[in-house]
Amino acid sequence: MARVLSGIQPTGDIHLGNYLGAVRGWVDDQHAQDSFISVVDLHALTVPRDPAELRARTLETTLLLVAAGLDPEVCTLFVQSHVHEHPELSWILESVASMGELRRMTQFKDKSKDGEESARVALFTYPVLQAADILLYDADRVPVGDDQRQHLELCRDIALRFNHRYGDTFVVPDVTHPGVGARIMDLQRPTAKMSKSAESPQGTVLVLDDPAVIERKFKRAVTDAGTEVCFDPDKKPGVANLLQILAAATGRRPDDVAEGYDRYGSLKTDTAEAVIELLRPVREGYAELASDPEAVRATLGRGAAKAGAVAAGTLARAREAIGLLSRG
Ligand code: ATP
Ligand code: MG
Numbered sequence: 272m273a274r275v276l277s278g279i280q281p282t283g284d285i286h287l288g289n290y291l292g293a294v295r296g297w298v299d300d301q302h303a304q305d306s307f308i309s310v311v312d313l314h315a316l317t318v319p320r321d322p323a324e325l326r327a328r329t330l331e332t333t334l335l336l337v338a339a340g341l342d343p344e345v346c347t348l349f350v351q352s353h354v355h356e357h358p359e360l361s362w363i364l365e366s367v368a369s370m371g372e373l374r375r376m377t378q379f380k381d382k383s384k385d386g387e388e389s390a391r392v393a394l395f396t397y398p399v400l401q402a403a404d405i406l407l408y409d410a411d412r413v414p415v416g417d418d419q420r421q422h423l424e425l426c427r428d429i430a431l432r433f434n435h436r437y438g439d440t441f442v443v444p445d446v447t448h449p450g451v452g453a454r455i456m457d458l459q460r461p462t463a464k465m466s467k468s469a470e471s472p473q474g475t476v477l478v479l480d481d482p483a484v485i486e487r488k489f490k491r492a493v494t495d496a497g498t499e500v501c502f503d504p505d506k507k508p509g510v511a512n513l514l515q516i517l518a519a520a521t522g523r524r525p526d527d528v529a530e531g532y533d534r535y536g537s538l539k540t541d542t543a544e545a546v547i548e549l550l551r552p553v554r555e556g557y558a559e560l561a562s563d564p565e566a567v568r569a570t571l572g573r574g575a576a577k578a579g580a581v582a583a584g585t586l587a588r589a590r591e592a593i594g595l596l597s598r599g
Contacts, residue, residue, distance in 0.1 A: 275300050276410035276444070278309040278351065281328040282320075283467030285335050287476040287546060290553070291452030291519045292416030298340035300414065306346035307408050307578060308336065313351050313358065314401070317394040318382065318468070334567050335478065338556035343567070349574035351404065356582035360403035361396075363589055367433050368399050368425070376421060382468075402426035407582040409442040417454040418464055420446065437592040441585070452519030458492040461508040479554050482547045489513070489543035500532040510535065513542050520545040 277297055279289060297308050312329045329350060341348055351357055373379070376398050383390035393400075405413055405426050413423055423446040430441040455465045459474030469475065476488055495507040502525040504511040514525040517538070521528070532538045560567055590597070 272303075272305045273411040274409055274442075275304040275306045275412050275414060276309075276405050276408045277307075277414050278311040278314075278404060279332060279336070280311050280314045280467070281325065281332040282315050282318075283328070284475075284477045284479065285332065286455075286465050286467060286478065287516065287550075288416065288455035288465035289467070290339065290478050290550070291455055291516070292449060293414065294336065294339050294341075295452075296414045296447075296449055297336075297346075301341060301346040304412075307410070307581075308341055308346055308348050309351045309404060309578070310336070310349075311351040311401075311404060314397055317391055317397050330564055330568060333571065334560045334564060335553070335557055337567050338560055339478070339553045343570035343574060347574050347577045348570065349578040350571055353571065353575035354407075354579045354582050356407055356579065356586045357400065357403050360407055360582075360586050360589060361400040363593055364399050364402055364406070364429055364433070365396060366593070367436065368402075368429055372425060372428070373398060376425070378418075378422070398422045398425050399429070402429045405444055406430055406441045407585045408578070409581070409585060410444045411442065412445045412447055414447045414449075416464075417448050420448075433589075433592075440588050440592045449519070451515060451524065455516060455519075456508060456512040458488055458509075458512070461493055461512045476546060478550050479557060480550075482551075485547050485550070486543045489539045489546070492539060494535045494539075498534065500529050500535065500538055502526045502529045510538070513538050517542040517545055520549045 275297075277293060279285070279293065285294070297306060300306055310329055310332045312325065315325055333348065333350070336348065337343065373395055379395055383394060401422050402425060415423065427443050430443045434440055434443070457463045457465050457469060457471050457474035458476065459471055463469065465475050473488060473491060476485055480488070492509060492513060494509040494513075500510060500514070501507065502511050502514050511525065514528050518525040518528045520542070
């Protein structure tokens, strides 16, 4: 069975982009593939964060993944910081990654808006930790949204370089993105991707939003000049985003969906309705799980043990390959 690895940061409320670009695919994959899904809390430390809130969000994010359909009895669902091999391997990989290649990462540029001087070192090096997250599990495939393309390329480069220098140690993973929904844009700024940390409350559709709120956000979505409905992400990013969302929610292609519309208004209404129906079971499932969060939390120990067993084997290989003395 092929091994799949992916993760999500506990950096805020999970939104429609996370769901369509990543989470939904993980749920579909879990029965046919050996899936390892991680709530990557160490990555959340790359920007300032309130400790109590981080802890609460880590549990909330886990609950939401279960509500979305990830079954901790079927896949290996775990919290990154529960498996100490992640930062350990990351340090080893930092010794094969270069400053130049990390400096090219656009997410560092985007997220260090207040300037490089005050940015945390961890924000600069976290793509290496991400490579460790993946390589520890001998993952064959990493299903992620389109924004992760550059980081995954770095992960593959690091794995290839390590294998070349120190002998075959890591599986070099393939990267996959959903055919439709790999890059959902902010409803208020359709040239920027929807993000947990973007602070664009009206532009971000949360998986747990009430139906009335979802309806309002779509009604107010920024569209483009003109009135014609066509799928043209460059010229009509707002409309293209709505078409992409409606297509992803209903299992169609954006240009096919466009043919059914001649007005923006009805496109907005139908997209809102499709999204409300798509997310309804997740919202209802979450409400149920949230009444007894300890039940889900109790599964995290098992997840960490399963993940840790695999991770320990890979780390031992990497230690040996790079020349670290075993304890004996
Ligand atoms: P942050 O702003 O804190 O980075 P995020 O919204 O980018 O949060 P992540 O936790 O970084 O979310 O990413 C989790 C998964 O969701 C990744 O696979 C990522 O590619 C995917 N993803 C994130 N945003 C989008 C989006 N707008 N459209 C499609 N997929 C997305
Ligand atoms: Mg992100």
